[in-house]
Structure formats: C-alpha cells, structure tokens
Amino acid sequence: MTDEENRFSPETRALMGVFALYWKMDAVIDQTLLTPQMGRLEGRVLLQLDQPRRMGALAQLLLTGPPSVTAAADRLQNMGLVRRAPDPDDRRALVLQLTEQGWEMRRQLEAGAxxxxxxxxxLSDDEIKQFAALSMKIHDTITGTGEILKDPSQTGDKE
Amino acid sequence: MTDEENRFSPETRALMGVFALYWKMDAVIDQTLLTPQMGRLEGRVLLQLDQPRRMGALAQLLLTGPPSVTAAADRLQNMGLVRRAPDPDDRRALVLQLTEQGWEMRRQLEAGAxxxxxxxxxLSDDEIKQFAALSMKIHDTITGTGEILKDPSQTGDKE
DNA sequence: CATGAATATTTCATTTTATGAAGTAATTTG
DNA sequence: CAAATTACTTCATAAAATGAAATATTCATG
Known part of the structure; x- marks a missing residue:
C-alpha cells in the first residue's frame, strides 16, 4: 500500500477496491459473458436461481420492483433459460426455476466470472482464499439479516 | 463459513460477497445519500474527482461513453457541485473539478458510505483492515493496469 | 506551413431500462 | 362471506444508456 493511499480510512479503502472490482467485472461480464439479448438484471436473476424462487423473493433479493422481475423473467423464458411454475403453497405465486439450458448458462456465467x-x-491463490473468507462473512451478514438499518422503512418492505 | 457455502470455489465466494455488498450499498446510497436529482453516475463522478480530471479520462475510468459523462457533468454543474475548466495542455479538452460545495458533497458521500x-x-475493525488491504491490492491492479485481458479489443479502447 | 487524419467534447435521435399506478386472481382476516 | 391484503402482471411514463454525426483543436506529413 502506497503512502498516497494511506490517507484513506480502512472503510474507504475497502470500498475503493470493491467498487473498482464490481464496475470492471460488470462491464466485462456484460460485454463477453452475457448474450446480447440478456441484460444485467437477467444475469443477476440467473445467479440467484441456484434454487427455485418466487418472483417476489427475487425482487426483494435484487432490491428492485416486481415489474422488473416480471420483465427479466419474460426475457429469460423466451431464451428458454427459466420456467415459471406454480407455487404449491400459494396459488397466487409463481416460482421461477432454471431449465437444463438455464443451468448450463448459469454454470458458464459462474465459471467465466x-x-x-x-x-x-x-491476487494470489492464498490471498483469494483470505479475501473469500471475509467476503463470505459480509455476504452472510447482508443476506442473513437484511434488517441492519435503523429505519424500519428500509428493512425490506417496499410497499 | 457453513458447509452449505463450502461447495463454492474461493473465487465464487469472493464474488458473492462483493456483489451482495455492492448491490446493497448501491441501493441504500441511492436512496439515502444522493439527492433526488442525482443519479448513480453522478455519484461515481463525484468520487472520481479527488483531483481534476478530463471528461475523457472520466469516461474511461467509469467505463462509459463520453455522452454519459457530458450529461452527468451538466447535471452536477447545475447543482453547483462541479466546474468545467479549460485544460491548459489541450484546448480541445476540459477538466472537471469540484467546487467548494462539491467537495462538501463528496466528503459527505465518502463518510456516509x-x-x-x-x-x-x-466486520470487526480488525477484519475491516484485513479486507481493506486486499481490496486495495485489487483496486491497484485494476486502475494501475487496465490491460489485463488477453483480447486486445477489450483493453480499454472502445472505438 | 498547408492539408488530411485523429482526438476531445458535445448534440441529437434512438433504444433500453427502471419506476409507478392500476388491474386480476388468490389468500387472509374478522 | 365480505373486506382487506398479497402476488404478480400490464401498461404508461420517465430516466438512462448508446451510437452517429458535428465542431473545434491538435498532430502527422509531405
């Protein structure tokens, strides 16, 4: 770490790397790994579908509104990558699940990324492992709780 | 780390955390830290302006096209947060720099983030420091080089 | 030093993408 | 069983990204 960079707080330094990494990955993934008919949101949906999920659950996970998920699901369905199935527990709801082709695409996406x-x-292999451990901790905090913020209006319910 | 999560490669685990973190931060920042008239791109421009930068340099850093930077600069200028100044080295070029108000906004943004x-x-303070060290390494690799990919057509030139 | 090619930025038209409000169907509440 | 709520979709609209062309300046070259 250079002196230049020492003037930033640890939090800021952490974020600088994360942001740079994300933006770079996002741009390259969009250009190389995703088919032209597939946008960023569709990619994110694919990654969340390691298990069947309800449309509403996806919207919540992806921090977006239901209409966006509907649109993404439509496009993915047209490409034959996902299937809408009725939720046995609630006939209003639909679960989205990957088709065989969808799994293949998802696998490719994960491998490419x-x-x-x-x-x-x-990073070296060893550094990647260290980074992964911390990163996973962050992942679990975020996905596990979701209600980290003090303001109750931010804790997941949008409507 | 749970057994559940062990089935992922270190690279995947690293990315899961980074993506979750980014999306969460992105959403909350957009809702709470950015003024309504300010989009995500404007926020990113602000963060890059720790020093005056040319429009083109910003486009390259932000992995977007010149028109997007022009539009973002227009909006920020209307809010009084940045100023366009002629580049002494090249009269075609303009450098974007923060106004006093812009610095204040940027400071707030960084502190809030x-x-x-x-x-x-x-993460604990100690873990944040570890994470920051690795994260900064990534940051430097990305910003320092830019030409990591094998394919020459992807190494920064868009046209 | 004049001319053509290249570069930096902007403008404009177009397409994508996100957002909000209303609509339909099913569930839950009381 | 009626009213209120929830899940998803549809549609209209707004916001954002993208590409092509225009202008001004610089660079390369004969």
Missing part, C-alpha cells in the same frame, strides 16, 4: 476475477484482481 | 459499510458488512 471466477476466471475473470482471478485476472482482474491480481 | 464508510459508515454504511461498517453497518452492512458486519
């Missing part, structure tokens, strides 16, 4: 991460991050 | 990071990451 992993390879890209190695290239772009420049 | 840092505080938010503490909350959502759930």
């Amino acid at each position: 992993s390879a890209l991460f190695r290239q772009v991050s420049g | 840092s505080a938010l990071f503490r909350q959502v990451s759930g």
